[in-house]
Amino acid sequence: MAYDLSFAKDVYENAEEGHWIKMCMQCGVCAGSCPLGPHWEFSPRQLFQMIRAGKAEEVLKSESMWMCVSCYHCMVRCPRGLPITHIVHGLARFAVEKKRADKDQVTRRFAKILWENMERGGRIGEMALTTKLYMVNGIPDGVKKGMEMKDQAMSMLKSGRLKMDPLHLSRIRGHAGFKAMLKKAREIEQKKRES
Amino acid sequence: MTKTYTFYPGCSSEKKASAANLDISVQSMCHILDIRLNEIKDWNCCSASIGYAEGGELPRLALSARNLGLAQKQSHRKDVVATCAACWLALRETNDRLNEDAEIKAEMDEVLQAAHLTYDGSLRPRHLVEVLIEDIGWDTLKEKVKKPLTGLKIAGYVGCQTNRPFGVCGDSFENPTYLDKMIEICGATPVAFDKKVACCGGALAFSELEKVCGLIKDILQSAKDSGADLIVTPCPVCQLNVEVYQDKVNQMFGTRFKIPVVYYSQLFVAAWGGSWKQAALHQQIVPANVLKRFVR
């Protein structure tokens, strides 16, 4: 049934900043302000209306929110003052939590690799991050991609802006506490979701 | 008198990381201005603007909360200064959320406890640019100029996250003027640059390179059309994307851009009589040769 509001209510209550979605007045300033606007299947305002219309699958499986470059243009221009950028981030995360986001979506995959890279030692290891990113579809594809980007990598290395650290084994000193902290945060979120 | 601040450099400003030239020039700049930056000991990554997807709300905010907790533990100073746009944004967003949302604050207390930390929300995350404008002042910045960059035409590229959603010193989101003013102070000429606040694609350069190169091409084209000899920016992501992908853009679009992209801190160090190395200009990928006639 169209405009069954149960999905909308789920989003309002459980997606980060999701409760703002009902305040959108559909002016489209967000869509017009987005640098990658032409690449969005559904603009933010469309996503918001689809949520109200109860189109759960189409929203959650959409690649649209993975197009966000976090430039915050939409957010500062929204005449209703809605935190659009954060809402879109929240929707992307919501799709992950609902296990609807495509695991192979490139930005989603990158986000996962970055998070893992960061969590492993507490900080980003840029070389390990890029290497992992290239190798995600297996070594032959990774080598090919790496070759395409070798000029960039070489110039970074030469200018002293890329550390030869493909394994990224260093840890921050308080790493144990850091891991415990993230574990706790995830626990609390999990508990909230279940309640 | 020495001004001292707690400092959050972030991953890209680590030694031999992608914004090493930012860090070196910032240190030189602060040395000249008698600013001391006390790095937060054992800081962690903020997960930048892509952390939301895998981290979710509370773990993502916990990253910055830990840094703020460490800062509070290590120093009595209220100001935490960042040089990276994304780091600054993450600190501020987290700080705002903790102050505005009692539920998040309560949860965060519990989360930080697991790392044996507390944070009460009272610190003030600031961008180094704010420190320069508000604490040092335009007059001092101008007085330091020894080698005015006369005749140089520069596109001031403010980008996104140094500008939105928080803004620097209340400047406009659509047409901020502080960077042009900095260019002027250095003796150079700011050009009318219509991509001043446009997006370079940010972190999506890692996942959507083709789309992002389209954005970078527009920025480079606009700088070229405005007659700029060089682009200056406060943001490490802007600097990286616009500089390092120029060859990719040229390859993709058949263009022949070769426009140096430097940090405002490099520009100041150059104009204030610092050396090529102090300004970290040797670490450019597109050589900033136009600055050679001013810098020893």
Added chain:
Amino acid sequence: MENQKIGCYICTGCGIGDLLDIKLLEDMATKESRIPVVRTHAFLCGEEGLTTIRHDMQNEAVNTVVIAACSPRVHVETFRQLEAPLLDRVNLREQVIWVQHLKEEDDKDVFEEDRQMAAEDYLRMGCAKVKKMDPPEPFDDPGLSKTIMVVGGGVSGLTAAKEAADTGYDVVLVEKDAELGGRVAQMLKVSPVKPPYDQLEQPPTAALIAAVEGHDKIKIYKKATIKETTGAPGLFDVKIEYGAGEYSTGEDSTGEDSTGEDYSTGEDSTGEDSTGEDSTGEDSTGENSERIGAIVVATGYTLYDETKLTHLGHGTSPDVITAWEFEQMAKAGNIVRKSDGQPAKRVAFSLCAGSRDVQHLEYCSGACCTYSMKQALYVTEQYEDASTFLIYQEIRTPGQMEDFYRKVQNEGGVFIKGDINKVASGSNGGLTVDINDKLLRTPESLDVDLLVLATGMMPNIDTTDPNQETDLSASDANSVLNLQYRQGPSLPLLKWGFPDSHYICFPYETRRTGIHAAGPVRRPMGISSSMTDATGAALKAIQTVESIGRGAAVHPRVGDLSYPSFRVDGCTQCKRCTEECPFGAINEDDKSNPLFNPTRCRRCGTCMGACPQKIISFSNYSVDMISTMFKECEIPEEDEEKPRILIFACENDAYPALDMIGHNRGILTPYIRVVPLRCMGSMNLVWVADAMSAGYDGVLLMGCRHGDDYQCHFVRGSALAETRLNKVAETLDRLQLESERVKMIEVNIMDSDILPDKINAFVDDLEAFGPNPFKEF
């Protein structure tokens, strides 16, 4: 005027003295126009200049002052201080020296001669004009009343009555129903009318009714109709028929009774006790007559007939209801499906139901979006798990409603931009509404318990249902006011049947002087706007009774004391004046002679322009005066090749536009002579014939835009002038002249940039015809 002594004062300031030969002007005034006192001053508008004139008024018995200086549109107050019995202005600055500039190709001598000639002609006209003027004597009548009658006891009428009475005026309030309060009193709640503008509020009517019913200056007639309204502003006699005992004042009836006389008349007619409220059960009626100064019509609206909205599902199911039905349902605290009495938790509202639709009401009622939002909140208030859908074209919430809009969204109201394609009974007992969702760009199907049609407003300007087709004469017979006007009993209406009331320049004014429309009868509007509107109309009504009390005109010639007199013995009963008066000021007697009502008059002079016998004149504005003026101008011989074009310019728009050319130092041809008219409606065709006989090569009329979106300050003046002009060809033919020598153009006050070109184009046209052959004579 008797014992007239004219003083002519030429100002040499602002460059006038440098550019014109003042000596020649003085000589001309003295010798040719025979003005006894002629003086020159460098700064007439200064204290010293004014003192010079005052001195002559005291010592030389000057009683008529001609100021030859700047435009009559500036320094109005400065020269009014002189309190001269007659005063007129000659515009040497804006329309002579500021619009004539020496160009390279010009011969300097010729240029200066042309400029001097223009200045002299304007001075001649000014001197001739005052000789034809008399000081106006204001109209007075011992029977003038300042009582304000408010028709309609809804929220608009109650507000108007209260505001007028609180200001100190006696008010007569007439309500057709047995109770005051109108529709608003029957509502559950109303959308916000006061800060913070985001909360539902109690209807404001209860407090208003209490204030009005307890007010010692307000007399109330209930179950009342107006049988007849005779007379004119200040002198209206209104016959009111009312339900027995259904009128009262706030005063104790047994106590001292300031409105005693009228009151007792009422008692006599019913022959009953006077404490109205006690005897409401009576079927017999009473009739009373009231002397009224001004009227506020606040008769409200009728909702558009929902049975015509079958395309929105009306008639498909009992669950398709109107917003008014829904309001009553909510007021009863029982929002349910009408079909089976099940709770109605999913409710859709169709905004613009039959509005902004060429098949139905073409206009926006400006209130339906807001009242639908209000009703959406009713559902959320009654049911915790409510879902409300507002299907809209555009959200239009005029006034302070943005926060209210947000509130409704925040409470979960879902706004859907789209059209309803089909409404059918749903499988689960409710309705299925098929919509073309313009936001999703897909067809969608919406299951709801109720579909509420937000219908628009139609003005209650007569007593029949505006949803029923009635012919005009029948409609007139049902007029709310039953005016005894020669032009009919009803208020003249604009498009869509709302009484004519210029929305920018003269809101609350109708085309019947002293009768002011307020609230949704004037234009569709919501409660908050209606209350503002009613206050405005009450103030306008007060202005009317006060102006009329002084014998002065109401807008737009505010304060004008002159009014036309009719030399009835010359009348041929052609009825042009009685038909053409835009304000219905002139009735007719049995023999079709005009019966003039001075207090209905707005002093435009349309009657004067209409009269072929020239029997209608003002003491200071007449056919003869204008003719004499332009005939005073020197018409150069044909071989001098200096054409003369007479311009009649409407003083409301065209004349200021001409002044503005001067202010911008634009260029006007020196061959024109401009005569300002009160309104193009006062343009008498005699002038065209006279101008042609006098040797003018052409006549250009500059009037305001007419038609549905007219800008004429007197509504129909420019339109009537255009009609008259169609007849001028005949006159010109008789004179064997090209009819194109006379032309009318529409001039807007903002047209100063394009006006010189328009004038030049006319001059070029005339050149093709050659000089007026009458110059010879």
